[in-house]
Amino acid sequence: QIREYCDFNNFVVVDVYADRGISGKSMNRPELQRLLKDANEGQIDSVMVYKTNRLARNTSDLLKIVEDLHRQNVEFFSLSERMEVNTSSGKLMLQILASFSEFERNNIVENVFMGQTRRAQEGYYQGNLPLGYDKIPDSKHELMINQHEANIVKYIFESYAKGHGYRKIANALNHKGYVTKKGKPFSIGSVTYILSNPFYVGKIQFAKYKDWNEKRRKGLNDKPIIAEGKHSPIIIQDLWDKVQLRKKQVSQKPQVHGKGTNLLTGIVHCPQCGAPMAASNTTNTLKDGTKKRIRYYSCSNFRNKGSKVCSANSVRADVIEKYVMDQILEIVKSDKVINQVLERVNQENKVDIGALNHDIAYKQQQYDEVSGKLHNLVKTIEDNPDLTSALKATIHQYETQLNDITNQMNQLKQQQNQEKLSYDTKQIAALLQRIFQNI
Numbered sequence: 001q002i003r004e005y006c007d008f009n010n011f012v013v014v015d016v017y018a019d020r021g022i023s024g025k026s027m028n029r030p031e032l033q034r035l036l037k038d039a040n041e042g043q044i045d046s047v048m049v050y051k052t053n054r055l056a057r058n059t060s061d062l063l064k065i066v067e068d069l070h071r072q073n074v075e076f077f078s079l080s081e082r083m084e085v086n087t088s089s090g091k092l093m094l095q096i097l098a099s100f101s102e103f104e105r106n107n108i109v110e111n112v113f114m115g116q117t118r119r120a121q122e123g124y125y126q127g128n129l130p131l132g133y134d135k136i137p138d139s140k141h142e143l144m145i146n147q148h149e150a151n152i153v154k155y156i157f158e159s160y161a162k163g164h165g166y167r168k169i170a171n172a173l174n175h176k177g178y179v180t181k182k183g184k185p186f187s188i189g190s191v192t193y194i195l196s197n198p199f200y201v202g203k204i205q206f207a208k209y210k211d212w213n214e215k216r217r218k219g220l221n222d223k224p225i226i227a228e229g230k231h232s233p234i235i236i237q238d239l240w241d242k243v244q245l246r247k248k249q250v251s252q253k254p255q256v257h258g259k260g261t262n263l264l265t266g267i268v269h270c271p272q273c274g275a276p277m278a279a280s281n282t283t284n285t286l287k288d289g290t291k292k293r294i295r296y297y298s299c300s301n302f303r304n305k306g307s308k309v310c311s312a313n314s315v316r317a318d319v320i321e322k323y324v325m326d327q328i329l330e331i332v333k334s335d336k337v338i339n340q341v342l343e344r345v346n347q348e349n350k351v352d353i354g355a356l357n358h359d360i361a362y363k364q365q366q367y368d369e370v371s372g373k374l375h376n377l378v379k380t381i382e383d384n385p386d387l388t389s390a391l392k393a394t395i396h397q398y399e400t401q402l403n404d405i406t407n408q409m410n411q412l413k414q415q416q417n418q419e420k421l422s423y424d425t426k427q428i429a430a431l432l433q434r435i436f437q438n439i
Contacts, residue, residue, distance in 0.1 A: 005079055006048070017031040017035040036068060036069075039069055048077045120206035121225060123229045123230040125230075126141070128181070131194065132149045145232055145234060153194060156173070156191055160243050160247075161239060166191045167188055170185075170188055177408060195247065199229065202231065203229055204227045262278075262317065265278050268324075270300075270310060272311055277297040279296070295318065296314040297314065298312045363408055370401045377391055
C-alpha cells in the first residue's frame with residue numbers, strides 16, 4: 001500500500017527498511033539504525049510507515065525518532081493514520097496515537113503474563129520440555145516421566161551430592177552416550193541448569209527473570225513464582241536439599257584468578273574475622289637488583305573491603321602449603337582414614353555397577369525389540385519373496401541398529417568388568433601417598 005501511494009503521488013522510493021522478525025520494542029534494530037543514519041547523511045527527505053507502532057512500540061521512543069528526523073529536515077508520515085507531524089495538530093495526534101499503541105501493547109503483555117502466572121500457580125507446566133519428561137498424548141500441559149531420561153537426571157543429582165563437579169558429571173554422561181533433550185552432548189551449563197531446576201522436585205517456577213529482552217540474566221527476580229506442580233517429581237526432597245546446600249557452599253568459595261595453582265584458596269581462613277584467605281602475588285627487589293615474585297595468602301575481606309574491616313594477616317604461600325601438606329600426609333597414613341577411604345571407594349563401585357547393570361538391561365531391551373522386528377521382516381519375505389527388494393533397505397537399517405547396540409553393550413560390559421575391581425588397604429594407602437605427594 002505504501003508503494004501504491006508513492007506511485008500515485010509520484011514519490012521516489014529510495015529504499016525499504018524492514019526489521020523482519022525483530023520486536024519493535026527495541027531501538028537497537030539494524031534497519032532502524034540504518035534509516036536514522038541515511039536520514040542524518042541527507043539521503044532521504046521523507047519517511048513513511050503504514051502505522052506508527054511499526055516504527056516504535058512506546059511513546060518516548062517514537063517521539064525521539066520523529067524528533068531526530070525533524071532535526072534533519074526529514075518529514076514523517078503514517079499512511080493508515082493519515083497523519084503528518086509537521087503541524088502542531090499532527091504532533092498532538094502522534095502523541096495520542098503513540099500513547100494508545102503503548103497502552104494496547106502493555107495491556108496485551110499484562111494479560112498474557114497474568115494468564116501464564118495463573119497457570120503456573122495452578123501447577124501447570126509451561127515452556128520447553130525438561131529432560132526426564134514427555135507430554136501425555138492429547139494433553140496440553142500434563143506430563144509423564146520418561147524413565148530412561150529420569151535415570152539420567154537422578155545420576156546427575158546423585159553424582160553432585162557425592163562431591164563430583166559439573167565438568168566431571170558432564171564428561172561421564174557424554175562417555176556413556178547420553179544426550180540432552182535436544183539431542184546434544186551434556187555441558188557444564190546443562191548440568192548446572194538441571195541441578196538448579198526445582199521442577200525435578202515437583203515444583204513449578206515462573207518469572208525467574210524480569211525484563212529478559214533488556215537485562216538477560218542480570219534481571220534475576222528475587223521473588224519468582226514457586227508453586228506445587230501437577231507433575232510427578234523425579235528427585236526426592238532430601239537429595240534436592242543436599243544438592244542445593246553443596247551448591248551454596250561451593251559458590252561461597254573465592255574464585256582463583258590468574259595463573260598458577262593456589263591449593264589453599266578458599267580453604268584456609270583469616271584468624272581475625274574468619275573470612276576465606278585468597279592468594280596474591282608480590283614482587284620484591286633483592287639487594288643485587290633482581291626481582292623475586294612471592295605468593296601470599298591474605299584475608300579476602302581485607303582485599304575486598306579494606307583495612308577498616310580486617311587486617312591483611314598475610315602468610316607466605318609456600319610455608320603454609322608445605323605445613324598443610326605435611327599434616328595431611330600424616331593423617332592419610334592412619335589406619336582409620338585408610339579404612340574409611342577403602343569403604344567409600346568400594347561402596348561407590350557397587351553403586352556404579354548398579355547403574356551399569358541398568359544401562360546394559362536397557363540396551364538388551366532395545367536389542368530384543370529391533371531383533372523382533374527384523375525376525376518378522378525375514379518371515380514376511382519367506383512367505384512373500386516378491387517383497388525382498390522392497391524390504392531390503394529396512395532390513396539393512398535394522399541390522400545396522402543391532403550392530404550399534406551390540407557395540408554399546410560390549411563397551412558397557414567392559415566398564416562393568418573394570419568397576420568390579422575391589423581395593424585393599426595397601427593399595428589405598430599407596431594411592432593416597434602418591435596423590436598428595438604429587439600435588
